[in-house]
Amino acid sequence: MSHGTSNTPSLHPDAQRLRERATELRSALREAAERGHRMSTQERPRLLALYDELFGELERELQDLALRCAELGRRVELLTVKVARGESITPEIVDLVNKVVDKEYARFHQRLREAFDMTSSQREDIAQARLGAEPDTELVDMYRTAVKRLHPDVAKPSAEDAELWHRLQDAWEQRDASKLRTIVTMLGADEPDADVSANRGIDELQRDVEQLEAKLRAEERKIRRMEGQEPFVFASEINNEAWKRNHRAELETSIAAKKKELDDHKRNYRDLAGGDIAEGTDLRPKEDVDFNKDFRDNTYFNNR
Numbered sequence: 001m002s003h004g005t006s007n008t009p010s011l012h013p014d015a016q017r018l019r020e021r022a023t024e025l026r027s028a029l030r031e032a033a034e035r036g037h038r039m040s041t042q043e044r045p046r047l048l049a050l051y052d053e054l055f056g057e058l059e060r061e062l063q064d065l066a067l068r069c070a071e072l073g074r075r076v077e078l079l080t081v082k083v084a085r086g087e088s089i090t091p092e093i094v095d096l097v098n099k100v101v102d103k104e105y106a107r108f109h110q111r112l113r114e115a116f117d118m119t120s121s122q123r124e125d126i127a128q129a130r131l132g133a134e135p136d137t138e139l140v141d142m143y144r145t146a147v148k149r150l151h152p153d154v155a156k157p158s159a160e161d162a163e164l165w166h167r168l169q170d171a172w173e174q175r176d177a178s179k180l181r182t183i184v185t186m187l188g189a190d191e192p193d194a195d196v197s198a199n200r201g202i203d204e205l206q207r208d209v210e211q212l213e214a215k216l217r218a219e220e221r222k223i224r225r226m227e228g229q230e231p232f233v234f235a236s237e238i239n240n241e242a243w244k245r246n247h248r249a250e251l252e253t254s255i256a257a258k259k260k261e262l263d264d265h266k267r268n269y270r271d272l273a274g275g276d277i278a279e280g281t282d283l284r285p286k287e288d289v290d291f292n293k294d295f296r297d298n299t300y301f302n303n304r
Helices: 013-084 091-116 120-131 137-150 159-173 177-187 194-198 202-227 241-273 291-299
Strands: none
Touching: 013 091, 013 177, 013 202, 013 241, 137 159, 137 177, 159 177
16 A cells, blocks of 8 residues: 655745744834834924924024024135135125125025925925936835735725825825835835745745844834934923923023124124125025136135
8 A cells, every 4th residue: 555645845944934033024124114104204293393383483593593603604714714825805805705605505595494484395396306307216116016015906995005005105206215115114015925935945035034134123223213313302301391491491592602603703704804794695696607616716726
């Protein structure tokens, strides 16, 4: 009597262990991605809105003073270089220095305006314009991968899927690779199909585990980095009255210090240039001249 043999291959113990480990890692990775996503899309906006309500006016004043100090300090620095080289500070030299600094600081003024004066829609329009119209291959691949899992014509509709679908469209429109990558991970859309996974050898499974461990470490680092930055660093304190008083006092002290620094720069500029300057960058169109090269040539490379 012959005994039949099973055609079902036995599962190697290491393969089983690696598959189980990969499953655990994918679950942990999805949880970490979801945590990071909540921090970015829910917790951060809530904390920032609360912080702005409490300290927004002081922060705007401090940022404005910091930029004005840096800009006027730069004018003083460049004029001081001229004096150190034994040059006379003529009105033409003063005008050249001011044009150079205007050009250097134009983008900083623009960033400050975006941060405090623009609506979120206006900021988004500018961000998209900077990114350009041509999407890269990785963005396209991630978007297509997520769409296959989420498209309303493909996936069983649910409230959670509908929300993710809208987040996916927002991330695509913003060309935000980080958000797209998070959504792909949350969906598990980058996981291998079951039939593909079943045929993977020990070496391939080991590589899968190592890659998943690296991705999980990266997500956890991202979360720790966010937790160490504003507004998360004061999340546990923002409703504490003593902390609010102390933080307001710190901001007011910083503002007073910047005002003193600005007064010093004004005095130094007046001594060097023979008069005051109207503060603020002139963003009107200027002649198409390389003022930076002209200034460098006249300051650092002039042997007169």
